[in-house]
Amino acid sequence: MEIERNELLRFSTAGSVDDGKSTLIGRLLYDSKSIFEDQLEAIENTSRKKGHDGVDLALFTDGLRDEREQGITIDVAYRYFTTPKRKFIIADTPGHVQYTRNMVTGASTANATIILVDARHGVIEQTKRHAFIASLLHIPHVIVCINKMDLVDFSEDVFNKIVDQFVEFAAKLLIRDIRFIPISALLGDNVVNRSENMPWYQDAPLLHTLETMHISSDMNKVDARFPVQTVLRPQREGFIDYRGYAGRISSGFYRKGDKVTVLPSGFSSRVKSITGPNGELEEAFAPMSIAIELEDDIDVGRGDMIVRSNNTPDSSQDVEVMLCWLNNRPSQPRAKYTLMHTSNEQKAMIREVMYKYDINTMERIKEVKELKMNDISKVKLRTTKPLLVDPYKDNRFTGSLILIDDQTNETVAAGMVI
Numbered sequence: 126m127e128i129e130r131n132e133l134l135r136f137s138t139a140g141s142v143d144d145g146k147s148t149l150i151g152r153l154l155y156d157s158k159s160i161f162e163d164q165l166e167a168i169e170n171t172s173r174k175k176g177h178d179g180v181d182l183a184l185f186t187d188g189l190r191d192e193r194e195q196g197i198t199i200d201v202a203y204r205y206f207t208t209p210k211r212k213f214i215i216a217d218t219p220g221h222v223q224y225t226r227n228m229v230t231g232a233s234t235a236n237a238t239i240i241l242v243d244a245r246h247g248v249i250e251q252t253k254r255h256a257f258i259a260s261l262l263h264i265p266h267v268i269v270c271i272n273k274m275d276l277v278d279f280s281e282d283v284f285n286k287i288v289d290q291f292v293e294f295a296a297k298l299l300i301r302d303i304r305f306i307p308i309s310a311l312l313g314d315n316v317v318n319r320s321e322n323m324p325w326y327q328d329a330p331l332l333h334t335l336e337t338m339h340i341s342s343d344m345n346k347v348d349a350r351f352p353v354q355t356v357l358r359p360q361r362e363g364f365i366d367y368r369g370y371a372g373r374i375s376s377g378f379y380r381k382g383d384k385v386t387v388l389p390s391g392f393s394s395r396v397k398s399i400t401g402p403n404g405e406l407e408e409a410f411a412p413m414s415i416a417i418e419l420e421d422d423i424d425v426g427r428g429d430m431i432v433r434s435n436n437t438p439d440s441s442q443d444v445e446v447m448l449c450w451l452n453n454r455p456s457q458p459r460a461k462y463t464l465m466h467t468s469n470e471q472k473a474m475i476r477e478v479m480y481k482y483d484i485n486t487m488e489r490i491k492e493v494k495e496l497k498m499n500d501i502s503k504v505k506l507r508t509t510k511p512l513l514v515d516p517y518k519d520n521r522f523t524g525s526l527i528l529i530d531d532q533t534n535e536t537v538a539a540g541m542v543i
Contacts, residue, residue, distance in 0.1 A: 140241030141251035151182025156317035159206035201231035349377030352467035369416035375522035378410035446540035
């Protein structure tokens with residue numbers, strides 16, 4: 126399969142405490158030669174002070190002092206590395222239930238998520254919770270890494286039993302692509318290099334799987350959505366009458382001559398020119414940042430959306446969303462919040478909490494009065510102006526939003542349009 130050079134893959138890691146997430150990422154960085162010498166030297170010194178014989182690979186990601194002292198992951202740690210085939214951004218997310226919000230924010234932009242399972246314990250409650258959140262976030266690819274195979278004598282039977290457990294549970298979820306890899310993050314088996322201890326496993330190791338995973342089809346190419354961020358009026362020689370609308374294409378593509386409609390006004394025109402950072406283009410596609418010039422002089426401003434005339438998003442002041450509450454303070458009944466959606470900003474309130482999920486059992490709890498930190502709930506929002514949205518499962522850009530508390534200016538919730 127031909128992989129576009131330097132294509133970027135974002136992936137998150139999830140797993141319960143001591144499943145080895147940080148060790149796995151350390152192993153990926155260490156074995157793929159993605160660590161600077163001074164970093165490696167500092168980690169070797171810290172490992173020696175802690176009494177370890179070799180390098181403590183988990184120290185590459187546990188950056189907060191509390192994390193290092195307690196041996197747990199609290200915050201989302203982002204790490205970057207490159208191989209000849211791809212660039213990667215890793216979000217190392219916490220396993221504890223009280224950090225559900227961190228996992229949601231870390232995984233929200235991921236193409237794939239790695240769920241770690243301890244081979245000794247199999248599929249446990251936290252495994253199910255992480256798979257459930259991956260399903261809610263519509264992460265296209267899930268890789269289940271069954272770790273610590275060295276502690277179960279690299280047993281094929283143990284691996285197969287855990288695969289069966291996970292497949293049975295995942296049948297209830299919306300996950301398109303699931304893959305299973307038996308690994309030992311500590312020893313490096315099937316992480317970057319194929320394991321000699323598990324000849325029964327014939328598929329690719331983890332890094333090769335990440336390098337060759339087909340992700341270009343994950344982007345929505347059907348619905349053309351261009352939220353306007355700003356209006357360009359250079360007023361200089363050669364551009365006296367130029368009026369361009371700048372922003373980043375959320376999905377789909379645009380060509381010169383396309384018939385488009387500006388929302389919410391509903392006025393139509395055609396694309397006169399498309400300009401990118403290096404000059405004029407015949408066509409542009411997501412996620413490119415461009416400026417579009419229209420043939421007609423229409424009143425267009427920040428927060429408007431330029432779409433294809435025969436393919437428009439939903440427009441409504443009443444929006445149902447799956448909301449993850451991020452703030453320490455609970456939601457206030459009928460309180461006003463600032464809603465940010467693409468380049469659009471307006472006031473909104475939570476009209477009704479329909480139910481919230483018990484993240485451990487996946488049961489729906491009804492008659493909820495307020496949302497507390499880490500709660501994931503289905504709610505009805507009422508906005509001051511119609512919101513131009515697509516379902517999150519179809520478009521992760523026009524289907525996502527955040528709520529901001531006007532008094533504290535804190536982001537209190539992140540939402541996915543249903």
